[in-house]
Amino acid sequence: MAPQASSMVGASRVNQTVPYGIRTPRWRSALSRNGPGYLFLLPWFVGFLGLTLGPALISLWLSLTDYNLLQAPNFVGLANYVRIATADGKFIASMQVTLLYVILSVPLKLVFALLVALALNRGIRGLPVYRAIFYLPSLLGSSVAIAVVWRQLFDGDGLVNVALWNLFGIEGPSWISNPDYSLYTLVVLAIWQFGSPMIIFLAGLRQIPTDMYEAASLDGASKLRMFFKITLPLLTPVIFFNAVVQTIDAFKAFTPAYVISSGTGGPINSTLFYTLYLYQEAFGFFRMGYAAALAWILVVIIALFTAFSFLSSRYWVHYDD
Template sequence: MTMQSVATDLGGANAPAGAVPGAARRAWARNGPAYLFLLPWLIGFFGLTLGPALASLYLSFTNYDLIRSPDWVGAANYVRIATADPKFAAAMKVTFLYVVLSVPLKLAFALLVAMAFNRGLKGLPVYRAIFYLPSLLGASVAIAVLWRQLFASDGLVNMVLWQLFGIEGPSWISNPNYSLYTLVILSVWQFGSPMIIFLAGLRQIPTDMYEAAEIDGASKARQFWKITLPLLTPVIFFNAVIQTIDAFKAFTPAFIISEGTGGPINSTLFYTLYLYQEAFGFFRMGYASALAWILVVIIAAFTAFSFLSAKYWVHYDD
């Protein structure tokens, strides 16, 4: 290949006249179809993800009510969040409590079911689909409405308690001592997605390791702690990160069960629900944007901490 041909292909300054359009045509012939296929994603990313995100970042430094033009207020929204907003503290408390309770319980239950399935079961694909179904339906409005009826004062849960044990249960969703725990139970019920991932991870553990441990006299419990858990830590890490992010973003169950109020006494005031109230209840869109970016920072900090700490407890094949 001569220097002239290289210059022609690259469209350089030393290329002969007319070489640049020819190089552009050849480059388009090579890469044009790929860019055309990428075009829907590029439009979606810049128009529906990156663009709105940057717009919300700007609005977080303004006073904006969707009607008048944004009024620049600097860091006033963030200062108010940090110093003069008791509902922010209440929402943070409820959200962190929900995350701390729901994520470990969901992962533990999902791992328990996955280990039961891993022992071998007739009709396993059918059972796997049935147990996965709540993960598909759990975040829907219909399931949230059903959950509210189940845990109402005259709901099915109290009927069962009265019929079987003679216990007169409270209105679980109207009592601030219990309302959040009904949402935790709903989250744990949606264990299908991590269960499928755990089952795939369990299938990758060599059976000869268990056979060798059994020959050495290791009990089932010791095999679980010394073989299953260490080799499953990459899957546990993945599930923990994904489920924690989802828990921070939970919205529909709290909105439907509390009818958008976050009650009783802010006991189900999730962070996302409070953000929604500020944005579409009081039309404080600038303030809601600041709340949204604080949530982004919280999730990013948790994810970064998870990846930094992973080297101390996540064991890969190498």
């Protein structure tokens, strides 16, 4: 005990001889240790504050104003949100079109992407070439050029109707100008852009151990049973990721509806996506404050969907642990 007591006394004397005023502050020592890391993160912080957080806060403030780009914003409180909820029929119409588009396009795209990924996972030759070919529509599908080509394909005298007449003798309608079919042409365009989820599905399939299939085959399980009992359960994290990402992208779809309908959302608002209606309010009628309120409602809708997806994932998404 005596040596311990003497060491404690010595340590206390050392602490007494070091004046408190010349000690290095905690923040300064942390900055000296982590300074290079903060320096490398500085461009990200500048971009986040200047291009993401700052504009978002300004948009939130503009949603509480009446602003037309020519005059100073006039604060109106929650008047824009009240009008959206009570007196805007086009808001309801655009939400119905967008929800129908999301409900149809996302599941069909994921199913088609999974089927193609299963076919490519069978070990065919030239797999990198096929992956590149199938991924190409995801890179080009949201461009203006592809939307123009799509409008020409599904026009009254377009290639689709020409093929229907020459092959089957069927006189097809004008898919773009008919409100009963116009939205479905955009759904087909969305399904055609299956390359991105397909690549992710293919990567998930490559991670499933082959010995599980071998054991199931020895037990007499069929291919269909192995798909539902092995492939799908082990692929649920990838399905969950693709579903969330593709649904958010579907809510934000804009270019195809704008180009195919020439910015009108017609015919009879059948392709009036929510983002297209937001664009019309902002740059067609210069109601920037009202458009900002519409944008924040879309943010809330996407956030609620994402939160619901994560809360429900515990019941159907299976991880290794």
